[in-house]
Amino acid sequence: MLVFGGIALIAIGMIFGDIFAVFILHQNAGEQGAALSRAAQAVADKNPAGVNEAFGHLGALLESRGTKVDAHVHMIGAGYLALLLALVQPYIALSARAKKRLAALFIIGGIFLPVGIFSIHYVGLAYSPFPVIGWASIVADASGALLSVALAGELWGFWRYTRSATDTLTDTPIPDENSWQQRALMSGGTWLILLGFLHGAWYAAVDLYDHEAQEITILGTMLDSAAANNMVSATRQVSNFGNLAGAKAVNIAAHSHIIEFGLLSILLSFIQPFVFLSDKWKGRMVKMLLGGSVILPVFVLLELKWGLVAGGIADLGGLLVIIGLIGMVVGVLRYSGSLDVVEASR
Amino acid sequence: MTSPRRILILGGILLAAFGMLFGLHYAVFVEHQTLDRMGGSLATAFVQAANRDMTQAGTAIDSYAAVKYDYVREVDAHSHWVGLSMILIVLGALFDRVGFSIAVRQTLAWSLLLGSIAFPFGVILQATHHGGRLPSAIAIVGSGLIIAGMSGTALGLARRRSES
Numbered sequence: 247m248l249v250f251g252g253i254a255l256i257a258i259g260m261i262f263g264d265i266f267a268v269f270i271l272h273q274n275a276g277e278q279g280a281a282l283s284r285a286a287q288a289v290a291d292k293n294p295a296g297v298n299e300a301f302g303h304l305g306a307l308l309e310s311r312g313t314k315v316d317a318h319v320h321m322i323g324a325g326y327l328a329l330l331l332a333l334v335q336p337y338i339a340l341s342a343r344a345k346k347r348l349a350a351l352f353i354i355g356g357i358f359l360p361v362g363i364f365s366i367h368y369v370g371l372a373y374s375p376f377p378v379i380g381w382a383s384i385v386a387d388a389s390g391a392l393l394s395v396a397l398a399g400e401l402w403g404f405w406r407y408t409r410s411a412t413d414t415l416t417d418t419p420i421p422d423e424n425s426w427q428q429r430a431l432m433s434g435g436t437w438l439i440l441l442g443f444l445h446g447a448w449y450a451a452v453d454l455y456d457h458e459a460q461e462i463t464i465l466g467t468m469l470d471s472a473a474a475n476n477m478v479s480a481t482r483q484v485s486n487f488g489n490l491a492g493a494k495a496v497n498i499a500a501h502s503h504i505i506e507f508g509l510l511s512i513l514l515s516f517i518q519p520f521v522f523l524s525d526k527w528k529g530r531m532v533k534m535l536l537g538g539s540v541i542l543p544v545f546v547l548l549e550l551k552w553g554l555v556a557g558g559i560a561d562l563g564g565l566l567v568i569i570g571l572i573g574m575v576v577g578v579l580r581y582s583g584s585l586d587v588v589e590a591s592r
Numbered sequence: 593m594t595s596p597r598r599i600l601i602l603g604g605i606l607l608a609a610f611g612m613l614f615g616l617h618y619a620v621f622v623e624h625q626t627l628d629r630m631g632g633s634l635a636t637a638f639v640q641a642a643n644r645d646m647t648q649a650g651t652a653i654d655s656y657a658a659v660k661y662d663y664v665r666e667v668d669a670h671s672h673w674v675g676l677s678m679i680l681i682v683l684g685a686l687f688d689r690v691g692f693s694i695a696v697r698q699t700l701a702w703s704l705l706l707g708s709i710a711f712p713f714g715v716i717l718q719a720t721h722h723g724g725r726l727p728s729a730i731a732i733v734g735s736g737l738i739i740a741g742m743s744g745t746a747l748g749l750a751r752r753r754s755e756s
Contacts, residue, residue, distance in 0.1 A: 249629055289641045297638040305631065326678065333685060432686055436746040439679060443742055447735050454662075458664075462657045471643040505675070512682050 252328030324356030344441030362386030435511030604680030613675030690748030707737030
């Protein structure tokens, strides 16, 4: 349940991320720029009420974007944790029934947490019994509590295992397959994480402080230009502000995605014995996953130079990772199906 | 459980717990107030500019810059502590496959753990001690330790692969 649920959560989270990147992200950035332009125009018109109105709209746009990013990140994060929990099940000293219930709780929490977060922007405070917290936030918080309860239960089981006199595992440990697919995922994942670290260090050393200084300069110039009624210059600064936000976003996205894909590859390497596919198909899925894991962050970075062409290739990279993940989910389903057949024939 | 694995797995779990507690404290007591100040400063800058009070507008922009500088580092420290802890735990699970002696693996494990503690610590110090060189030095040494540990791990895995 944890292996299947974990991979499914990651795959759905990635599909959502791809849809968000293609259909919402760029449009939202454009609307943010328009709202900032309206604020600058209100400055030029000596209209403080217009400024507040523009900033109110900007806040709503940022909430819309932020909740979607959070939903994407939390769904994938819950998927990673589910896979991690699957790895430690042999060390959880609880009954099979209790383990199953904890796994179900975790997966339910992992589904409803991002659904709740996503709905925050749309549900707002409608029919809420509280003055500042809406129903969507309540669903998200309750799902977070479910995840915490499930994790506390797993910790309790681990504590019981460490306190038990015997060293006997409570479940069959995940076998060491030592296939080339497993080794490729393991060592490929390690290299991806290393590349992500190096890119992060490079960004922090070369661009981070420069970007921070540029942002303040642009905002200052934008205000000066608008106050001097020079809307041509103010509009140029709004555009510069958008470009700078884009540069920061692609660097952070490339850094976090390459490390996440590395972590995902290593986690998936452990569950390869449960992927019931032919050697050839297993290999194809691994190649797609690793290939997509390199293509997506590299072309996200290249978006700064190549624009939408690079963005399209990055989305294709994401699609490759999703296909690799779905292939592995099918393999896990076939594995559990084969176990059911063996059980039924007894 | 071998010693390098214990360093990574136990260290990773403790770091995750610390990172999450830090995040919880930050979300409850600091983040909303910081976001309010950040958004408020920017809006104030535009409103003051609309009123043609450019001195107040400049002050508000400076305030926005200072709050954002701290906010970025506080969130970065939290996310890096938790993210790095997950990497430590996962690496702990595979660390016996790294093709080096136990002493080398132990050094790599310590390098990864100490770097994972020090790097975000240096980042958070940048928010509390503006302009100081020590916080940046700690962050740089921390990230160097992580990169060195990760390079060694990647090489060790590749070495085992070529041996097998």
